[in-house]
Amino acid sequence: MDPEKLLALIESICPTVRHRAHADRAALSIAADELLALMAVLRDDPALRFDFLVTHTAIDLPDEKCFELVYLLYASEHGHSLFVTTRVDRDNPVVPSVCGLWPIAEWQEREVYDLMGVLYDEHPDLRRMFLEDDWVGFPLRKDYQDEHMLELPK
Amino acid sequence: MGVALEKLPGIVERFPGGSVAVTQLDQAINLARSNSLWPLMFGTKCCAIEMLMATGAAHHDLARFGAEVARASVRQADLMVIAGAIVKKMAPRMRLLYEQMAEPRYVIATGSCAISGGPFMYNSYTIVRGADEIVPVDVYVPGCPPRPEAFFWGLMTLQKMIREGETIREPGIRRKPVMAALPEDVSMHDIRREICSALIEDNVVDVAKAADEKPWARKVREWIQKSSSR
Ligand code: SF4
Numbered sequence: 001m002d003p004e005k006l007l008a009l010i011e012s013i014c015p016t017v018r019h020r021a022h023a024d025r026a027a028l029s030i031a032a033d034e035l036l037a038l039m040a041v042l043r044d045d046p047a048l049r050f051d052f053l054v055t056h057t058a059i060d061l062p063d064e065k066c067f068e069l070v071y072l073l074y075a076s077e078h079g080h081s082l083f084v085t086t087r088v089d090r091d092n093p094v095v096p097s098v099c100g101l102w103p104i105a106e107w108q109e110r111e112v113y114d115l116m117g118v119l120y121d122e123h124p125d126l127r128r129m130f131l132e133d134d135w136v137g138f139p140l141r142k143d144y145q146d147e148h149m150l151e152l153p154k
Numbered sequence: 155m156g157v158a159l160e161k162l163p164g165i166v167e168r169f170p171g172g173s174v175a176v177t178q179l180d181q182a183i184n185l186a187r188s189n190s191l192w193p194l195m196f197g198t199k200c201c202a203i204e205m206l207m208a209t210g211a212a213h214h215d216l217a218r219f220g221a222e223v224a225r226a227s228v229r230q231a232d233l234m235v236i237a238g239a240i241v242k243k244m245a246p247r248m249r250l251l252y253e254q255m256a257e258p259r260y261v262i263a264t265g266s267c268a269i270s271g272g273p274f275m276y277n278s279y280t281i282v283r284g285a286d287e288i289v290p291v292d293v294y295v296p297g298c299p300p301r302p303e304a305f306f307w308g309l310m311t312l313q314k315m316i317r318e319g320e321t322i323r324e325p326g327i328r329r330k331p332v333m334a335a336l337p338e339d340v341s342m343h344d345i346r347r348e349i350c351s352a353l354i355e356d357n358v359v360d361v362a363k364a365a366d367e368k369p370w371a372r373k374v375r376e377w378i379q380k381s382s383s384r
Contacts, residue, residue, distance in 0.1 A: 131280075132243055139279035148242075150283070152276035 001047075001080045009047060010082075014038050020085065027083035032069075035086050036096040042073060042082070043101050049075045050082060053102035056109060058116045062142045065090045067118055071098070088118065097123040115140035180321045187232075188316035189220040191260065191309075194231035196251065199238025201265035204299040206237060214302040219309055228254040233312075236285040237299075239267035239274055245282050252289045258320065261285070262308055264295040272298060286331075294333045301336075308334040 001009070003026035007019055016034055020027040030038050042050045050073035059068040064087075071084040088095050097120035098105045107129065109120045114129040117138035128135060137144055193216075197206050206224065209216045216222045225231040228251045240248060252259065263285040266272030271283035285291055292315065295308035311334035319328040365371060 130243075144279060146279060149279055150276050 001078060003080075006048075006080055006082065010042070013041055013045065020083070023083055025081055025083065027085065029085045029087070032086045032088050032095050035084075036098065036101075038084070039071075039098050039101050042084070047078075049077050052076055053098065053105055053108070054081070056098075056105060056112065058112045058118055060090075060116060060140065060142045062090065067093050067116060069095060069112070069118065093118045094121055095119075096121045099123055114138070117141065181317075183322060184317045184320060187258065188313040190223075191219075191221040191233040191313070192223045192225050192231045193221055193233040193235050194228055194251070194255070195224040195226045196234065197237040198240050198244060198248075199265075199267060201237035201267065201299040204237070204302060205235055205264050205305050209302045209305055214306070216306075216309075219306060219313070221309060229256060232256050232259050234259065234261045234289070236261060236263045236268045236289075236291070238265055239272065240282045240285060240288065241280045242282060243280075245288050249288050258325065260293075260312055260316070261289055261291045262293045262295060262305075262312060263291045264297070264300050264305055264308065266296065266298045269294050269296065291331050292328075294331065296333065296335050303340075304336045307336050 006026045007028060010028065011017060014030075014034075014037075017028045017030050017038065020029055042048050052074040054072040054074050056069070056071050059070065061068055066087045066089055069086050069088065072081065073084060074081040086095065093116075095118060097109055099109065099120075099122075106124065109118075109123055110125070110127060110129040112118050113120065113123075113126055114131055115138060120126055127133070131139070137146065139146075193206070195206065197203075208214055210222065210224060221233065232255060234252060234255060236248070252261070263269055267274060267281070268285040268291075271278065271281050274281035275283055282288065293308045293312045295305055297304050300308070311332060315329050315332070320326075
């Protein structure tokens with residue numbers, strides 16, 4: 001399905017989504033509290049069938065005081081793909097986990113938790129992934145500092 | 155005083171102390187050790203591709219230096235090649251590996267990452283700035299990554315150091331670490347020219363000559379000879 005048709009179809013099912021400009025494929029954003037409902041539709045609707053969560057990552061936007069979460073979905077049957085983004089508050093970054101829909105999300109969400117500190121509600125096993133268990137802080141946040149780090153001299 | 159210290163040679167010459175046998179034994183042992191370095195099969199980042207895979211493979215062939223027996227177990231290895239950056243999570247594990255290695259053990263740190271943190275020196279939350287924060291290093295090989303010949307240069311430096319260095323009377327006392335850069339008169343141009351001629355050799359063919367060398371061509375030549383002599 002081509003991106004316009006795809007977006008129109010999703011909009012007809014779930015009218016609260018917003019389109020995003022400047023993307024090389026269909027991309028939309030949704031409020032965090034509606035994320036799970038939308039994702040369930042995306043996975044199960046026979047015309048959409050996004051059965052594969054290719055990747056999940058997060059962008060730290062300190063100026064806007066939020067994290068933008070990005071989900072890249074792919075439908076192996078129909079061959080179309082879609083970006084879904086949502087924003088969470090930087091001071092209280094709690095979002096619902098999509099592990100129940102795509103089991104692979106378990107590790108992808110652990111990675112985002114490890115490096116960005118986003119907390120996933122109802123994640124079965126939210127532990128550190130790459131860093132040591134006793135690591136303090138979330139290093140991919142733009143304001144991360146520790147005593148080992150060396151600033152690049154100006 | 156300062157002047158005299160500046161002129162001190164790198165190695166402090168020791169008097170044999172009356173025991174010629176020990177000195178001779180030292181020489182024999184050091185010769186054996188330097189020619190049978192067993193590297194640990196271990197690489198921490200991109201340098202490992204150059205240091206242990208390219209040098210170990212047929213073209214460069216680490217075996218020529220008596221150091222090809224890469225061991226997968228630290229207990230059988232006595233040379234640790236720290237090929238690449240070390241992350242904080244790896245550092246204590248690397249230290250553990252070092253402590254399990256057979257003595258006397260030697261360490262070569264290759265690449266700018268293992269020397270100082272390299273490109274990850276600044277603003278990195280995870281890379282340790284230099285292997286010497288973790289283990290004592292004997293030879294540093296600069297480069298990003300060093301070419302295999304630069305690594306061989308470092309290996310040969312280590313072998314030289316072993317041959318000149320330790321004595322069984324004072325195990326563990328050896329020369330201070332050195333930086334082993336390829337000498338200046340080997341330029342990139344030399345290397346490029348060498349690679350160029352190797353490439354030509356590998357890829358160009360004299361068709362007539364190649365055709366003549368085929369075994370069945372001989373057969374045909376014999377026929378022709380026979381028929382013309384008849
Ligand atoms: S020195 Fe260069 S090649 Fe070696 S590990 Fe560091 S970045 Fe990689």
